[in-house]
Amino acid sequence: MTAYLEIRDVHKDFSGLQVLTGINLAIREGERHALIGPNGAGKTTLFNIISGKYRPSSGSIIFRGQEIAGKPPHVINRIGMARSFQITNVFHELTVFENVMAGVRSRAGLRYNFFRRPEANSYLVQKVEDILKNVGLLDVKDIPASALSYGQQRALELGIALSTEPEIILLDEPTAGMTREETEQAIKLIDRVTKGRTLIIIEHDMDVVFSLADIISVLHYGTIIASDVPEKIRTDQRVKDAYLGEG
Amino acid sequence: MKAKISLILPIISVLVLLLLMPLVLKNYHLNILTEIIIFALYAVSYNLLLGYAGLLSFGHAMFFGLAAFVTGIAIIHLKGIGMITAIFLGVFSAFLAGVVIGSLLLRHKGSYFALLTLAFNALFYAVATKWHSVTGGDDGLNVPRPELNVIFAKIPVETVPQFYYFTLIVLGIVILFVWFFTRTAMGKTVLLMRENEERMKFIGYSTNLSRLILFIFTGTLAGLAGAFYTLHFRFVSISAISVEMTTVVLLMTFVGGTRTFWGPILGVFVYIILQNYLSDITDRWPLFMGLIFVFMVLFIPGGLSGFIMDMKERVAKKREVALEGNQL
Numbered sequence: 001m002t003a004y005l006e007i008r009d010v011h012k013d014f015s016g017l018q019v020l021t022g023i024n025l026a027i028r029e030g031e032r033h034a035l036i037g038p039n040g041a042g043k044t045t046l047f048n049i050i051s052g053k054y055r056p057s058s059g060s061i062i063f064r065g066q067e068i069a070g071k072p073p074h075v076i077n078r079i080g081m082a083r084s085f086q087i088t089n090v091f092h093e094l095t096v097f098e099n100v101m102a103g104v105r106s107r108a109g110l111r112y113n114f115f116r117r118p119e120a121n122s123y124l125v126q127k128v129e130d131i132l133k134n135v136g137l138l139d140v141k142d143i144p145a146s147a148l149s150y151g152q153q154r155a156l157e158l159g160i161a162l163s164t165e166p167e168i169i170l171l172d173e174p175t176a177g178m179t180r181e182e183t184e185q186a187i188k189l190i191d192r193v194t195k196g197r198t199l200i201i202i203e204h205d206m207d208v209v210f211s212l213a214d215i216i217s218v219l220h221y222g223t224i225i226a227s228d229v230p231e232k233i234r235t236d237q238r239v240k241d242a243y244l245g246e247g
Numbered sequence: 248m249k250a251k252i253s254l255i256l257p258i259i260s261v262l263v264l265l266l267l268m269p270l271v272l273k274n275y276h277l278n279i280l281t282e283i284i285i286f287a288l289y290a291v292s293y294n295l296l297l298g299y300a301g302l303l304s305f306g307h308a309m310f311f312g313l314a315a316f317v318t319g320i321a322i323i324h325l326k327g328i329g330m331i332t333a334i335f336l337g338v339f340s341a342f343l344a345g346v347v348i349g350s351l352l353l354r355h356k357g358s359y360f361a362l363l364t365l366a367f368n369a370l371f372y373a374v375a376t377k378w379h380s381v382t383g384g385d386d387g388l389n390v391p392r393p394e395l396n397v398i399f400a401k402i403p404v405e406t407v408p409q410f411y412y413f414t415l416i417v418l419g420i421v422i423l424f425v426w427f428f429t430r431t432a433m434g435k436t437v438l439l440m441r442e443n444e445e446r447m448k449f450i451g452y453s454t455n456l457s458r459l460i461l462f463i464f465t466g467t468l469a470g471l472a473g474a475f476y477t478l479h480f481r482f483v484s485i486s487a488i489s490v491e492m493t494t495v496v497l498l499m500t501f502v503g504g505t506r507t508f509w510g511p512i513l514g515v516f517v518y519i520i521l522q523n524y525l526s527d528i529t530d531r532w533p534l535f536m537g538l539i540f541v542f543m544v545l546f547i548p549g550g551l552s553g554f555i556m557d558m559k560e561r562v563a564k565k566r567e568v569a570l571e572g573n574q575l
Contacts, residue, residue, distance in 0.1 A: 051449060052448075052449075053449075072448065072453070073448040073449045074447075074448050074449075074450075074451050074452055074453045074454075077448075077449055077450055077451040078451050082449065082450065083449055085446075089443065089445065089446050090443070090446065091438075091439060091442035091443050091446065092442060092443070093442055094438060094439075094442055098435070098438075101435075102435070102439055102447065102450060102452075103450040103451070105432055105435075106450050106451035106452060107451065110432040111432060111433075111436055111451065111452055111457075112432065112433045112436060112456065112457065112460055113431060113432040113433055114428060114431055114432075114433050115431060116431060116432055117430050117431050117432070118431075118432050118435065119430070160446070160450065163450060164450050164451055
């Protein structure tokens with residue numbers, strides 16, 4: 001069976017500093033894939049390369065049969081991939097509604113149109129409201145994103161990622177900075193809204209990782225040292241040495 | 248529905264008021280009002296860059312001035328040219344300049360963008376100054392106002408009220424379209440550019456294309472204002488394409504405030520009235536204009552429209568507090 005997203009021998013160095021040293025990863029359609037590893041292992045860099053923010057120094061990435069390595073982010077997004085950011089990255093002075101509408105209308109091809117008003121399209125408005133309802137922000141849709149609480153901003157971050165109806169979604173530490181309770185809520189939310197999509201998630205919280213993921217890959221010094229089902233990862237000696245530690 | 252009425256009512260009242268102006272105003276003031284409408288379009292187009300997209304340009308006069316010159320030169324050299332053709336040629340030249348310069352600038356932002364626009368403007372200015380045989384250099388060009396033929400009817404635009412109506416109708420419609428534009432998909436995309444260029448890429452927008460489209464659009468609008476500038480004054484000189492002409496629109500926009508659509512229009516109105524008034528009473532009017540702007544930047548950085556919006560909000564809040572007090 002061919003992989004849905006295949007990363008082949010991806011290297012990345014930043015002016016001599018080797019951050020990724022040959023990443024190979026195959027992700028199947030519908031899989032929930034967690035990426036774990038110590039700080040500085042290259043997880044976010046790998047996300048940045050998959051989503052088009054950076055070009056890989058070498059290697060190739062095949063998504064839905066197309067080579068996407070080195071393509072700009074907006075092209076990769078249109079093929080069906082979306083991502084969230086570790087540090088909240090929303091349109092601060094726009095309303096919550098406008099934040100999500102930006103992605104919804106982009107998906108509908110209403111990006112540069114001079115004559116059509118997205119707000120006048122009830123189909124699009126309905127879609128935005130569905131997403132807002134899904135991430136629990138419908139009540140605050142008319143306030144600027146900057147006025148949201150931290151937890152709400154994280155939910156909006158997720159809402160924006162969902163707004164272009166991606167087939168595959170990359171979440172970069174969606175629960176960063178959350179309390180235990182908030183994290184539990186967020187995980188339920190993520191679990192619900194990513195149903196039917198392929199998910200790659202970077203996460204530090206091991207409870208989250210082990211409860212959510214079908215497959216876990218462990219990144220260590222720019223290379224994947226293990227990639228397997230959670231039970232196997234838990235008992236893998238190399239992973240224990242590198243990351244999980246002796247329990 | 249209520250929101251719609253509260254939006255459209257002020258627009259209609261202003262339009263009616265403007266249509267009645269020739270009955271009230273003498274030619275001298277009507278001329279000033281015509282100038283205000285021309286600069287209103289110029290400032291509105293500039294604010295799409297500054298206020299809506301967050302791009303500081305020091306080169307907007309290159310579009311304004313280029314179209315002003317092309318319109319003037321076309322009228323002088325092409326015998327029997329009609330007004331519409333002359334305007335079209337001017338606007339089209341600004342459009343082309345937008346395409347070429349926009350393509351060269353679209354990867355730059357912030358201070359690089361500002362400095363590059365300044366450099367391009369200086370280049371245009373240098374060409375206009377040196378190419379004396381075509382542009383008239385420092386002396387400028389006297390440009391007769393050609394005939395306005397719409398289909399087969401000849402519309403008179405010679406007198407001050409006639410040209411005022413012509414300007415009001417054409418530029419009024421364009422300004423209304425720009426207002427509509429700010430609510431369309433592309434208009435909203437411009438806001439995304441200001442708010443978070445990084446993020447918009449990851450939801451499918453090409454920031455380069457967005458920037459190019461905006462640059463061409465605003466350049467073309469400035470060009471239309473420039474064409475009318477030549478027709479209105481029946482004269483064009485290098486001051487139309489100077490960096491000063493950019494700083495003027497920057498000041499007008501800033502005085503009016505960048506956060507609303509109508510702010511720059513208010514800014515133009517205040518700026519031109521003030522300039523006329525001050526220059527009547529003193530030769531040192533630029534000094535007083537300067538002092539007023541320094542005062543504004545220091546104490547009302549949101550511009551006049553920002554100030555008015557703040558006041559409105561305060562009044563609304565007071566009313567709310569008063570209402571709550573009554574309920575208690």
